[in-house]
Amino acid sequence: MIVAAAVIAPNNSPLYLSTFGGEDDSARLSTLVHCSLDVVEEKVAAGLRGTAPGDGPDAYLGLLSAEDELKVFGFVTNTRVKLVAVVDDPVVKDDEMRAIFRRMHAAFVDAVSNPFYQQGAPLVSPRFDASIRTIATSLGAS
């Protein structure tokens, strides 16, 4: 299942970070997500490529890093907002993660479409949080 999900602004400040693995792991997961931004920057700097010739750039960054049983996957939007998910599932398919990130992206777009939301401010919307939690639990359930 997904044990942590994060939305990170283009300037690398966290807009949303939630952990689902218990309080003890929150600091470790937060550090893991933060360190994985090195890989995101590396991949973005190398240029995003499509999955097949002729396709547009693929926003899905794939596996960013792995530590113990945890794997960190990433996704970057057109506005350079990064979506990061930490998975403790030993076997997870890229297609699954790609679908997960698309749903997270849709929830993020809904959240920032709120007229009261200020760009760059932390995402504190309860609805967005609920959406992310639903998405996070759906990976292990499916």
Next chain:
Amino acid sequence: MESYGAELTSPPLPLVALIGPPEALPPLADYLRTQHTPRLQSLGVPDAHSAAGAFGARKVAPSSAPPAGILKAGWLRKHRTSRPAVAALLVERESVVGDPSSWAWLVSQLDAVRVATKGRGARIVVIITQQAGAAEVPEDRIAMICRQAGIERRCVLTHVPSEGLPALQVVGRVLAEQAALFYATDAQRRLTAHAHRNVPSPDLNLRTAFKLGALAEFRADWSSALRMYGEAYGYLPQILAAAGAQPQRFAEVRAVAEQVHVKLVSLLLLALKQVPEALAQFDTHIRLFRRVPFEAPPGLAASHHAWLCRQHMVLAELLVSSGLGASEQLKREHHPGQLCLAAAQAAIERRKAAAFISGMHGGNAPESPGKVSPGQYVGKVALLPSDPAAAVITASGAALTAALAGLPASGAAAVAGVARRLSEDEFELYLESEECGVQHSKATVDLLRTAQDALARSGRRAGKTLQHCMLLLGHELLEAGDAAAAERLLTQVAGFYRRERWEGPLASALLLLRECHQNTHNLAAHAELSLEVSALEGSALDPEQRSAMATAAAAVLAPLPPLLDLSFGDASSSGGSAASITYQLPALLPEAAQQEQPASPRAGRPPPAAPPVALGWLRGGWAGGRPPFSLAAGFLPGRWQVEVPPQHHPPLLLVQAPESLLQGEQAAVTVTVSVGVHAIQGAVLQAKAVHVDSQQELGLLPTATSLAALTAGTAGAASAASGSPGAAGPGGIATALPPGASSPSSTRASSSAIPAGELRLGDLAAGQRRQLVLLLDARCSGPVDVLVELKYTAASHDVGTPGGTTMPEQGHCTVLLPVQVRVPWRLAVQLLGPPSTHTLLAAAVPAAGLGSSGGGGADGEPGALLAEQTQRLQTMSLQDGQPASAADLGAAADSRDLAMLLLRSLPPSFMAPLLTAELRYPPAATAGQAAALELLLSNGGATNQEVAVSVGDPHGFLLSGPKSTMVQLLPRSATTVTWHAAPYHIGLLPLPDITVTSAQHGQAAPVSRGCTLFVERSPEQVEQPAGLL
């Protein structure tokens, strides 16, 4: 990789025994070792008859008994260094074609070599050396040599040293061929023997595969070696699963796996250059052994972390040595910097486990069960006897008995059996004792520095990982006691995380930095960091912990001012032995509604209704020997006794400590001794801290700086601290007491014995001031009494002599300062202070009229408050139990009068608004566009305030913001609650109902009542009719 022998980290080379005269061997040996391809190692044997021991004997048949272990510990080393594959006999031409005695000598040499090599089937090569131009050796002689040695014709060479390299190449090629032949034959023999075993065993399968792999390496058959090592590693999961929860067996399997893994990875990286396969092998290896498959005892857990650390470091070093350190094709987690970081993290876990072990044994290293040495098998250890000589005699006797009985027990085996296998408990104890003997902090710091360098030099984006590494390094430096270096590093890391706005890692860095400041006794920085940490919602601390931390920090930075400053004036000015006492005491008076009113001298008149709580600054004077206040009043923070010395000007003893301490931390207790007019000699300071509930004595020791100042006698540096003698530093309760020399009513503290904590201050000159800092170890929660006593000899002033002669006089001062040690998560509740200290939105009470003397005001007026205070002071004096004579009673009455007359007005800020709420909003807004509503909450008091803010009817606004929230207001701080309100009606609209409630004081204020906002149409709504027209 220095932890491994060369036999694991480098491919083995065939070993050749060169038998011949010592002067003939070096050129050939050097050529074989350095120039020939493949390289050959050689042993020099001067005579064939001494070569018997070099080749060893072959085992008769494999034992049917189950193996005692998986891999023999020295097998690989033995075959690399002391078991030659080829015996090369160097003879001169004269020995072959010479007279019969020379031929006889040659035959004896050949026989000796043949006998020596027969046991293990080593190959024989005969090298006949001759000078250039000499005739060929007759073929019949060569045939006789072949027949005598049992070798083929190609194994007899004629070597002309003067021909140089070509001649050496011929010899080297033949030796390499024969060595490869030997190793191939040996491998085939072992495979056949293994196939004929009756008992299939994964252990034996692994052992055979490993040996076959090593023999393939000897003959440079890398693909076969790789296949056999891979097969050997393939047996490990099966062996590991069958090992069960036996720590010794697990340790053995782990060590064997390490050897096989290192052989595999070094083969793949160094010989075959197959990087992806090597990294895949590493991943498999770590995945298999990442965790101990059962609940590991601490010793085994610590050793496992050390093992994991070694695995990561080995791969990092292999990658660097194979030139792949900066390769772009490496995955991120396989980069040497990341591997070093993973190794450091394992080392950190090992250090924690070792600390746990040390704690289990009371801070001492556990005692090893005995002398433990590596066993005969890889990963096994054996317990040696305490008296080896006696054990050898016993074992030899047993061997002799066995031999007489016809049992096959050799003496060597019996002696080897003296070392016995450890029990699981002994093994755990051995591991624990080993772990406690390691310098963990230094090793971890070195690893982290290596990781830091590797990450910085990686040429890849690793800034955030580098900061994480530096955070870990700062933590380890702090653990190692280098707080200054840790502080520098963590300040840098905290700055990075602040810029990136990552609260979780920032909180980790700040907590460590806070600990650094605590170690360096920088109280202000410690409190500031506490406030910053408590403000981080993304930290791992829960809200209660953060609240407690904030409250404690606020108490340090902006304490309530319960300062007591006593100073004794000149006795001659007040006449007789009476001393005038002036003091400043901001005292919290008890709440009138909850406490019994003191007896009023104006009997029959109801006591005036005072405000709930007042802060008063009082000044007064009392006769000598009369305490200016009483314990019975109950509002003073400590208990003490005042004793007026009759003869000399006493020194002033000042004790400062934080009002509240957090359990588990250390707090600085500052003790200041200020000498008055008369110098004191032989001053001895005794200090101790006693936990009141358990009467347990807590640690109260001087800091290293204070000790050094005492030892070096640098009183000037210590006494140069700023501030007046009676002023307390931030967060301190200052208690200053004059000494008592003769009063029998000394305090209970001064009459008790003070066993420890004695500090000799020595002689102090008049006017000198000395300050010491003691560290209080607040390990128990609850009230703690800090007791400080100063004993000295004073050169007093003789009042009977006008000239002012001096005479020695003993004196002492005692201070008992109670402090509270709080459990962190309860601190917030405990430190909130009197609940009715402030009122929400209170109007200020006019300060006019307060300057008059007490008792003149009406009820509810400030004057009445002064009268109330006066009555309390009277009660204090009357309740003091000291007066025993009429004169004393008269003095008490005088003190009451004096107290009443000298009351001064309260400060103008008294009852100023302390908790205010102000709603800010624009005068007009546009329909459909959000306007900001700001509620500014200000706390001007010295205690935390909790305010609830709730929103009721929005009155035609669409609101975004908190509907109901609790706001914590730190002392002397303000915060703003903001809503964005989008009106959907036009006209003059009342603002949404916003209520601010302070449940603590039972107050609520509808802050938006009566506030209106004019809402205009939006431009679209205005333009729409025009468009229709």
